Amino acid sequence: MKREIKKILLIGADGQLGTDLKKMFSNSYKLFCPLVKELDITKFDKVREYIAQNTPDLIINTAAFHQVDECEKNPQKSFLVNTTAVKNLAEICREKDISLVHISTDYVFGLDKKRRIPYTEDDLPGPINIYGISKLAGEYCIRYILEKYFIIRPAALFGVAGPKGKKENFVELMLRLAQEKEEVKVKNDEFTTPTYTKELAENITKLIKTQEYGIYHMTSQGECSWYEFTKKIFELTNTKVNCQPVSSDEFLMTAKRPHYSVLENKHLKEIGLDKMSHWKEALEKYLKEKGHIK
């Protein structure tokens, strides 16, 4: 039987997605939003103690070590935060009969270089970098330990708060580069679906009210290359700059990135909860919310 959700522990509440989830939940639930200094998910005994004291009915884990190149340089930290800490959370959830919402990633895919149709939840993952491997291992720990879980795979997030671990999200980066440079070069051979954290948070809010546990792809509709995404950002904000499509080989990156990691929200559609809009529409909403356009 599903336990009624009254108290939620939101991990990573001041992050990009966490900020929107916090706004969404604050009126309807008693929320615990510890900062990393109050609850670091890699401090296992502290996590156990915190959960025992506050007795949440649901835990949402948005925390991750997700700077993809840094993960490649520091696999120990990557596996500690993205795998072992997740395993620990899942074990506590099993002991206390708490449901777990865990945010994963489209980067669990990428091995199939010829792929050009969206991945569904039924496709076998195949990550191509340490970040993706460590996140996938985290997913497998949850699936092995727990029954009441929602594993959510979003992609290419942009939200008003901006990512905590990076200076800015991709939209803000492109707008800044357009101010600083005469020419902006953007990869045109990596395809994804940019996803607005506010819409993602809205969908998560609906999903947690169900008992439809499992893995969910949760991205905006459609797909584009990073170049196509950038062109749309500049078009909507009326930004005049020379924007050039280039191959990903032009950028020296430590970690490999998937050429195609587009996801289909198949499981969400099956339960009638796929309310995500097209990425172009979501981008326009974001630009308005951020005050870039009227």
Ligand SMILES: NC(=O)c1ccc[n+]([C@@H]2O[C@H](COP(=O)([O-])OP(=O)(O)OC[C@H]3O[C@@H](n4cnc5c(N)ncnc54)[C@H](OP(=O)(O)O)[C@@H]3O)[C@@H](O)[C@H]2O)c1
């Ligand atoms: N950003 C993307 O494009 C993208 C795409 C696909 C999937 N995802 C996934 O989506 C999730 C949310 O991404 P986001 O962009 O919202 O990330 P974010 O802005 O970096 O937020 C992550 C939050 O987790 C906290 N955190 C990190 N390590 C922690 C730890 N050891 N213990 C407790 N809290 C910790 C961070 O706090 P501090 O900064 O203070 O450490 C921050 O508040 C992540 O799981 C990521 O893997 C992201």
